[in-house]
Every structure is written in C-alpha cells, then in structure tokens.
Amino acid sequence: MERVLLNFPFVAAALLVGISLYIIIFKRNLIKLIMGISMMASGVNLFLVALGYRAEGNAPIYTEVPAGRMVLPVPQALTLTSIVINVAVLALMLTMVIQIYRHTGSLDAEKSRRMKG
Amino acid sequence: MATLITHSPILIIAIPLVAAFLTPLIGMAGSKARNTLVVVSLTFVAFLVFALARDVVANGIRVYTLGSASPSLTIPPGSMVPVRIILEVDAMSIFFGIIWAIVSLAAAMFSLSHIADETGQNRFYTLLLLMVTGGFGMMFTGDLFNLFVFLEIASISGGALIAFRTRSADTQEGGFKYIVVSAIAGLMILFATGLLYAQYNSLNMATLAHVIQFTASDKIALALLLVAFTMKTGMVPLHLWFPDAYSVAPASITGMLVITSHACMYAAFRVCFTLYGGVIDGLVVGWIIVITGLLTMFVGVTMAVFQKDVMRFMSYHAISQLGYMWVGVGVGLAVLGTPELGTYGRDAMTGGIFHILNHAMYKPLLFFTGGALFHCTGTRDLAKMGGLAHKMKWTAILYIIGTLSISGLPPLNGFSSKILIYESVYRFHPILTMTGIIVSILTLASFTKAFHSAFMGAELPEYEKVREVPRSMIIGMVILAAGIVFITLFPAQVVGWILRPAANALIDQGAYINAVMGAIP
Numbered sequence A: 001m002e003r004v005l006l007n008f009p010f011v012a013a014a015l016l017v018g019i020s021l022y023i024i025i026f027k028r029n030l031i032k033l034i035m036g037i038s039m040m041a042s043g044v045n046l047f048l049v050a051l052g053y054r055a056e057g058n059a060p061i062y063t064e065v066p067a068g069r070m071v072l073p074v075p076q077a078l079t080l081t082s083i084v085i086n087v088a089v090l091a092l093m094l095t096m097v098i099q100i101y102r103h104t105g106s107l108d109a110e111k112s113r114r115m116k117g
Numbered sequence B: 001m002a003t004l005i006t007h008s009p010i011l012i013i014a015i016p017l018v019a020a021f022l023t024p025l026i027g028m029a030g031s032k033a034r035n036t037l038v039v040v041s042l043t044f045v046a047f048l049v050f051a052l053a054r055d056v057v058a059n060g061i062r063v064y065t066l067g068s069a070s071p072s073l074t075i076p077p078g079s080m081v082p083v084r085i086i087l088e089v090d091a092m093s094i095f096f097g098i099i100w101a102i103v104s105l106a107a108a109m110f111s112l113s114h115i116a117d118e119t120g121q122n123r124f125y126t127l128l129l130l131m132v133t134g135g136f137g138m139m140f141t142g143d144l145f146n147l148f149v150f151l152e153i154a155s156i157s158g159g160a161l162i163a164f165r166t167r168s169a170d171t172q173e174g175g176f177k178y179i180v181v182s183a184i185a186g187l188m189i190l191f192a193t194g195l196l197y198a199q200y201n202s203l204n205m206a207t208l209a210h211v212i213q214f215t216a217s218d219k220i221a222l223a224l225l226l227v228a229f230t231m232k233t234g235m236v237p238l239h240l241w242f243p244d245a246y247s248v249a250p251a252s253i254t255g256m257l258v259i260t261s262h263a264c265m266y267a268a269f270r271v272c273f274t275l276y277g278g279v280i281d282g283l284v285v286g287w288i289i290v291i292t293g294l295l296t297m298f299v300g301v302t303m304a305v306f307q308k309d310v311m312r313f314m315s316y317h318a319i320s321q322l323g324y325m326w327v328g329v330g331v332g333l334a335v336l337g338t339p340e341l342g343t344y345g346r347d348a349m350t351g352g353i354f355h356i357l358n359h360a361m362y363k364p365l366l367f368f369t370g371g372a373l374f375h376c377t378g379t380r381d382l383a384k385m386g387g388l389a390h391k392m393k394w395t396a397i398l399y400i401i402g403t404l405s406i407s408g409l410p411p412l413n414g415f416s417s418k419i420l421i422y423e424s425v426y427r428f429h430p431i432l433t434m435t436g437i438i439v440s441i442l443t444l445a446s447f448t449k450a451f452h453s454a455f456m457g458a459e460l461p462e463y464e465k466v467r468e469v470p471r472s473m474i475i476g477m478v479i480l481a482a483g484i485v486f487i488t489l490f491p492a493q494v495v496g497w498i499l500r501p502a503a504n505a506l507i508d509q510g511a512y513i514n515a516v517m518g519a520i521p
Helices: A002-026 A030-052 A073-104 B002-027 B031-059 B091-114 B121-140 B144-162 B169-200 B205-211 B216-233 B241-248 B251-275 B282-305 B310-334 B340-377 B393-406 B413-428 B430-455 B471-489 B491-507 B509-517
Strands: B062-065 B086-089
Touching: A002 A030, A030 A073, A030 B169, A073 B144, A073 B169, B002 B031, B002 B062, B002 B086, B002 B121, B031 B062, B031 B091, B031 B121, B031 B491, B062 B509, B086 B091, B086 B121, B086 B205, B086 B509, B091 B121, B091 B251, B091 B340, B091 B471, B091 B491, B121 B144, B121 B251, B144 B169, B144 B251, B169 B205, B169 B216, B169 B241, B205 B251, B205 B509, B216 B251, B216 B282, B241 B251, B241 B310, B251 B310, B251 B340, B251 B491, B251 B509, B282 B310, B282 B430, B310 B340, B310 B413, B310 B430, B310 B491, B340 B393, B340 B413, B340 B471, B340 B491, B393 B413, B393 B430, B393 B471, B413 B430, B413 B471, B471 B491, B491 B509
Parallel strands: none
Antiparallel strands: B062 B086
C-alpha cells in the first residue's frame, strides 16, 4: 500500500504530461495550446519534486533539524528555477497571443497560419 | 593577465549579463552611450574568448568552479563528488565560443543602424545581450541543469527578439512558434535531467559520464535529449517552425539565431560524445543522425528553390546546410571506438566542425545582406526587386562572397569543409557524398537565381531613391566577410589550430571527465 502511495505522484505526473501532449498536438486554439504547455511544465515539476521525496523525511533546512533522514534539496531547487522560467515563457507566449489576436482577430491556429512554406 | 584568463569562463558569461541590465540605465543618457556600451562589452568579451582559446588549445581543458576557494577545486574537501556548479571549457566549447563572439559582435554592429528607426531600442539591446549570455552559458557549462537554464535564457530572449517588430502579424506568429518549440524542448530536457538525477544523484556532466550505465531510463533520457536538441536546431522533420521564425526576425537577430541553433547542435554532440560517450551504441545513433542529416540537406534545399521571400529562401538553405554538419559528425559517432575512427572518422568530424565554422560566417552574412535589401526596399519579395547592384555595390559584393562560399565553389572556405566531408564520408557510404554534391549544386543554382532577380537587370523606377545601407551595417557584414576571406586563405592553419583539437576534445571523453573528477584510473 505504501509503495502505491509513494508512486502516486509519478502516475499523476505521467498523466499530466500525457494530457498536455494531447492538447498541444490536437487543439487548435492558441490559448489552449498555452494551457497545455503550462500543464506539461507542472507535470515535469511534479516529477522533479516527487523524485526528491524520501518517506517521512524532514525539510532540508539545516538549523535545529530533528534526527532522521531529509528530503533531497536539489530537486526542489531545480523546481523553483524551472517554475520561474516557465512563468517567463508563459508571459511571453500570452503577450504574443494578444498581439496575434490584435492583428488577425482570431485565436485559431489554422486561421492565423497565413504563411505557407 | 593570468588572473584574467583564470576567471574568464565566468567573465565571458557575466559581462554580457551585467551589460544587459545596465543597457536601459545607460540608455537614458542617450542612444550613443548605450551603443558604445553594447559594442565595447561585446568587443571585450570577444577579446577574452580569444585569450581563453589560446590558453585552452595550449594547456588543455579549463574548469571553473563557482563559489569555491579556488576555481580549479572541483571537488570540495571531504566530498567524493562535485557539488558546486562547474563551468568546463574544452576545445569544442571554446570553438563555439569564438563563433558566437564574432557573430554577436557583427550582429550588434549591424543592428546599430538596422533598427535605428524602431522604438524600444533599449529593450532590443538588453535582449540581445541576454541572448549572448545564454549562448555562452550553453557552450561553457559543465552541468546538465545549467544547460537547460541557459537554453531557456537564450530562447526567451530570442523569441522576444523575433517578435520585436510588433506591427505585423507574421513576426508575432514566428516568435510564438519559436517560443512554443523552445518551451517544449526545454521541458523535455528538464525531464531527461530528472531521469538522470534520479539514478546517479548528480547533475554534473563529467560525473554522470563517469558512472552512467545505459539502463532503460538512460536510453529514454538520451532519446528525449536528442529529440529536444534536434527540434531546437531545426532538423527535418522538426523544422517547420524554423523558416517562419527566421524570416520575420530583424536580420541581425536571424544571424544570431543561426548560432543558437549551432549551440543546440553543440549540446547534442556533447550529450552523444561526452555524456554517453563510453556506453552509447554509436552505430545506431550515428546512423540515425546521418539519416536525419541527409533528409535535412535534401528537404531544405528542395524547399528553398521555390521560395520568393528572400529571408525565407535563405532560412531553408540554412536548414539544408545544417545537414552537412550532422552527416560529418554523425559518421564520426558511428565509427566511434573502432579502427575506422583513425582512418576517416576523425576527418569526417573535423569536416563537420569546419562546416559549422564556415556556416557561422557565411549564413549570417547572407541574412545580413537579405536584411540590407529589406532595409532599402521595404520588401522581402524577390520578384519585386531588381537592378539593385547599381545602387548597392557593397551589398552586392558581399552577397556574391556569401553565395560562392555557401555553394562550396573552390577556392572559398565552403569548398574546403565540403571536400573534407565528401572525401571522408565516401568511405563510410558513397551515397552520403552523392547527396552532398547534388545539394551543393542545387544551392548554387538557387542562389544564382536569387542574385539575378535582386541585383541584376535594369534599374527599376520604384527604387530610384534607394541608397547604399549605412556604414555600421556594412561594418557588420564586413566583419563576417573578413572571416570568410581569412579561412579561405589559411584553411590548413585554422584546421590545425582549433578544429582538430575540437574534434579530438569530442572524441576524448576521458579528458573531460578527468578535468572534473581528478585523475581516476
């Protein structure tokens, strides 16, 4: 039972990444595409945090830490960095979608794809 | 000087970063002060890169440990593994660093007058310098997670720069495609980093390379990393975003994007040769890379023949040229660890790397001439141009230099690298050389056609008032043309000085590991 519980975050991460892949490939609305990318980022972040978790571990803060094992700090640092980067990417994508909407009046990926090559 | 070289790996990354955030401040004092800041900082960085290159070629790999008492102290006392962030500069990294330094300087010079009429120039230069930071970071880092961070820095600033001209819809679309591709590629790299960290508890590439086992999840990580980097490089079949993004960016940025694409290629090579060097199934992965390269060469050039938009036409050629490099280095990977490496594998890799250098000189040059045409005529449509050689003599001459070089006409530098690739990959499989020559002929044909429609013929009445482009744009182009002429005159010296060491650095995985882990038997 405990094993199932410990692996649960990985299943959730895989589900998030899978759903977001479906959205990115098949949805035509640009806002939905952005939501898909954001979901994928959440899935990867969840995967990273779950990697670092140790059963019944303490928070990795070195002052007055109780005895026992600690949760790995590195994946948490990675996740923080990754969240910050994803916020920047998300903001940039949204500004571009606003601009695309201003110019074309549509959020449909097929319609705004005017240049064929 | 010695201290400067010791600290130069971090300085090369930090100076553009600091300059990026100083740009808006200095920009308040006027555009002249800001332009001086940009050019001076990039020139200083280029100087540092060349000094570091001399040192690396003479004395071998240089490591820089951030936050430790001494930069060379990679493993802290009392620990078995490196825990700090390490920058590791070997001949391959510094080779890409040289390219990036030259092209970013030329692009900055070109921008000075190319975007002089636009608003938001302070932000433009801030983003440009951030992109320079990201590129150098990708090339110099020895840490898988830092690679991801710097890749994202380069992609975010690159995406914003592509969409810099907000007045038309196509720039927004190109920028959006670029940033979506970058975001997905970045997440794949992060996922692969997580997979590797889960098994080996390390993010340092040298440490990982030392302990890697090539288990099933390592293979998944390798596949993810390779797909992500090929996607960011713009290889067929993941190239669809590439012309859209490249053709709409300001020309100086397009020139720099070519090199960020090369930086992703560098990362792919680093993963294949260094991270997985000891355990990789070279023949399988090498053939995959070679076949992707062949497809890229062929599809890129056949698509380019039909293009009417000058920048789009050049973007497809950029895709096609990427194929040569992958074929050259892919053959090296396929024969890694076998006796054939000595007979032709090493030459194939040197040829591939040589072609990266040449491509980094002539492709930005061609993009710059395309940008100069756009700057003067206000259109990118080749059918609407004509007779421009009368008015724009410098641009026409520089375009001819670039064309002869990209088509591999002797004695230009494009020929030296292509002949090196042709001769060596012929012994691996003759079909590679045949495709290469056909693609080269098609390239020459389509560039001649484009030259004819843009520059030749009678002067058109609508371009009566066209003048030669401003001086700083010509300086930017001449920097790159001078690079082409230099390589044309001294191919053997260039190969001997930096290209052979770079190829050897890729092959010699042990040296890369030892530089961080110490001499481990």
